[in-house]
Amino acid sequence: MDNFQYFNPTQVVFGKNTIESIGKNIKKDKITKVMLLAGSGSIKQNGVYDKVVKSLNSSQIEFVEYWGVRPNPTLVHAEEVKAFAKANNIDGILAVGGGSVIDEAKSISGGYYLDSIWDLFGAKVQPKAALPIYVILTLSATGTEMNSFAVLSNEDEKRKWSFGSPLVYPKISIIDPSVQATLPKRQTANGGVDSLSHLMENYFMSNLNNEIGLTLNEVTQRTVISQIDNLMENPNDYTARANFAWSSTIALNGMTSIGMLGGEWTSHAIEHALSILNPEVAHAEGLSVIFPAFINYVYDAKPEIFDRWAANVYGIQNGLEGTEVMKSKFKSWSSPTTLRELGFSKSDYPEIIKCIEEYGRTGRIKQLSEESFIKILDLAY
Amino acid sequence: MDNFQYFNPTQVVFGKNTIESIGKNIKKDKITKVMLLAGSGSIKQNGVYDKVVKSLNSSQIEFVEYWGVRPNPTLVHAEEVKAFAKANNIDGILAVGGGSVIDEAKSISGGYYLDSIWDLFGAKVQPKAALPIYVILTLSATGTEMNSFAVLSNEDEKRKWSFGSPLVYPKISIIDPSVQATLPKRQTANGGVDSLSHLMENYFMSNLNNEIGLTLNEVTQRTVISQIDNLMENPNDYTARANFAWSSTIALNGMTSIGMLGGEWTSHAIEHALSILNPEVAHAEGLSVIFPAFINYVYDAKPEIFDRWAANVYGIQNGLEGTEVMKSKFKSWSSPTTLRELGFSKSDYPEIIKCIEEYGRTGRIKQLSEESFIKILDLAY
Numbered sequence: 001m002d003n004f005q006y007f008n009p010t011q012v013v014f015g016k017n018t019i020e021s022i023g024k025n026i027k028k029d030k031i032t033k034v035m036l037l038a039g040s041g042s043i044k045q046n047g048v049y050d051k052v053v054k055s056l057n058s059s060q061i062e063f064v065e066y067w068g069v070r071p072n073p074t075l076v077h078a079e080e081v082k083a084f085a086k087a088n089n090i091d092g093i094l095a096v097g098g099g100s101v102i103d104e105a106k107s108i109s110g111g112y113y114l115d116s117i118w119d120l121f122g123a124k125v126q127p128k129a130a131l132p133i134y135v136i137l138t139l140s141a142t143g144t145e146m147n148s149f150a151v152l153s154n155e156d157e158k159r160k161w162s163f164g165s166p167l168v169y170p171k172i173s174i175i176d177p178s179v180q181a182t183l184p185k186r187q188t189a190n191g192g193v194d195s196l197s198h199l200m201e202n203y204f205m206s207n208l209n210n211e212i213g214l215t216l217n218e219v220t221q222r223t224v225i226s227q228i229d230n231l232m233e234n235p236n237d238y239t240a241r242a243n244f245a246w247s248s249t250i251a252l253n254g255m256t257s258i259g260m261l262g263g264e265w266t267s268h269a270i271e272h273a274l275s276i277l278n279p280e281v282a283h284a285e286g287l288s289v290i291f292p293a294f295i296n297y298v299y300d301a302k303p304e305i306f307d308r309w310a311a312n313v314y315g316i317q318n319g320l321e322g323t324e325v326m327k328s329k330f331k332s333w334s335s336p337t338t339l340r341e342l343g344f345s346k347s348d349y350p351e352i353i354k355c356i357e358e359y360g361r362t363g364r365i366k367q368l369s370e371e372s373f374i375k376i377l378d379l380a381y
Numbered sequence: 382m383d384n385f386q387y388f389n390p391t392q393v394v395f396g397k398n399t400i401e402s403i404g405k406n407i408k409k410d411k412i413t414k415v416m417l418l419a420g421s422g423s424i425k426q427n428g429v430y431d432k433v434v435k436s437l438n439s440s441q442i443e444f445v446e447y448w449g450v451r452p453n454p455t456l457v458h459a460e461e462v463k464a465f466a467k468a469n470n471i472d473g474i475l476a477v478g479g480g481s482v483i484d485e486a487k488s489i490s491g492g493y494y495l496d497s498i499w500d501l502f503g504a505k506v507q508p509k510a511a512l513p514i515y516v517i518l519t520l521s522a523t524g525t526e527m528n529s530f531a532v533l534s535n536e537d538e539k540r541k542w543s544f545g546s547p548l549v550y551p552k553i554s555i556i557d558p559s560v561q562a563t564l565p566k567r568q569t570a571n572g573g574v575d576s577l578s579h580l581m582e583n584y585f586m587s588n589l590n591n592e593i594g595l596t597l598n599e600v601t602q603r604t605v606i607s608q609i610d611n612l613m614e615n616p617n618d619y620t621a622r623a624n625f626a627w628s629s630t631i632a633l634n635g636m637t638s639i640g641m642l643g644g645e646w647t648s649h650a651i652e653h654a655l656s657i658l659n660p661e662v663a664h665a666e667g668l669s670v671i672f673p674a675f676i677n678y679v680y681d682a683k684p685e686i687f688d689r690w691a692a693n694v695y696g697i698q699n700g701l702e703g704t705e706v707m708k709s710k711f712k713s714w715s716s717p718t719t720l721r722e723l724g725f726s727k728s729d730y731p732e733i734i735k736c737i738e739e740y741g742r743t744g745r746i747k748q749l750s751e752e753s754f755i756k757i758l759d760l761a762y
Binding site: 001002003004005006007008009010011012013014018209210212213215216218219220222223226227238239242243246247250255258259 | 384387391593
């Protein structure tokens, strides 16, 4: 079993009727004024916004609002919000939404005292201070509600990169799975694929002597699959929402990746290239296309781990066959499984590969060359 | 799935050659002088003490030492240590040892600014400040290295009680499983029983709709069992030590008890009575005797959860039969399974029951009367 460190100070408040506690929870930290950051307005339809405002008011937390965070959040928008936040003298950020809103909040928080938010990315600068972040999660998928990472798109440079700092762990994340009952099926399926991808990026890097790490990860994958299956049938199933929501959080909060050497993350690197080149591609849709192809390509470098995974997650003895079962599962959730479905053609390969190589940090299970990426893209085509 | 909160800010540094980092880790927090708290001296035999001293010296952390924490640590000793600590003007406590040393450190820390440490116990007083605690774990069993609870024995009052406060989460816990290779088999087995008991106290309180919580807990129980089996064969098996060590930590750090309503804890209450009345009884030995009897007695109040447990942990369909398999497992580790082995006779029942009733907080799965306790003790006799 390989050495590891575990640290995660985010406090989670999980379950029905928990959003109502946000005001009190912020007040405990002696915060008096926050910026509420949100997306396109779905939180006004599902009642979350009203609950948040009521709770902030009753705890006498002053707040200003900034809207318009979009999927695949951008540096340009984050800088606009940062300027607004500075002009309004806030003490903290309250992110109300899914992964995009939270990641943009983390970027603003970590970059608040820097000249440029982008300095955080590509590990150029480590922040020395940050604004405290509070979260109301409305879409379980990315796991960002309980970790120290964020992804942002720099559209000018065509780079979708990430940064991490212990300063941007949310202080408190409130997860009320019942507010996710009204999500479109597509977003639920995307949450499932995204969570499975996080689990797999870590799992495949593990050595086989990590019994506790592997089994925790396997049962989380199994729970994601069974609960997304349930939600495809019945989006109002609270039990399935709740079981999936926690599985999604622990898929990327460190609990299911102990002793896994920091994970593989090549599929994520390839996906980031796809969604920076075509921002209409949802992160999970890119992963749904790339991950099976990636496994097929690297299988022979580490067949034992892929075989164990297939057996314990999908009940089939061979890793390559397991990948086919996973692909069928993704299809049954109406997730795309080919690059063509995402609007790419083979003539896009050079630009995709340029983005992957700039991102770096790929090929830990098996060294990957330009030719390797062409083969993976072909397998995904 | 029931609502829950999760919060655990302890940083864990896990694996081989990690003790060497203690000085740097303490220095990061701007601590300049600690009290090293330890037990009877085994850390001088296994090399841990020398590594700690070297690391503290090379990071220029000043330290004083206090020895003599015993199994089932006592209030009298804790007060002595507190007086010594105050006289020496320390900024933090470095607990080097197993659960007893860490629990005594937490008691001193939480009670540092109170008139009496015992005020913490029985939930009389919540501390408003505490000394920071650092941990080098040398025996995996109680899980105290990554939680906010401590147990202490007040021998004058014949009370073995617990307290909890978020202020006593260790700042950092270093877990190097290789230092446990020299433990006597009895202590290894006790660690296994103790960890399983923590998992079960939580598991049995869960509702069945908590798929992710139950499966995480089940695989942790399975890993404890398989790794203790391995260690009974080969105490030097690092893979088994490491897998067991992390399983033991997460058995009581919140990760395996989400949605479990705070757990049951009756077996612990009964055990605390046994070991305050006979301090020669190791905590895990009391649990090894009581837990099977407890399950047998309360089975009919919640058969579905016990049946699921038996199926998924021991591969047998019925909870009562599962209990028999567990008992055989404990016996195979040379753990006691009868009250008589612990030196009790039926004439001790009244005193045992008095202690249990003073402790309170029992009987969540099934209401328990004096007669119930007699029946449980009879089943364990």
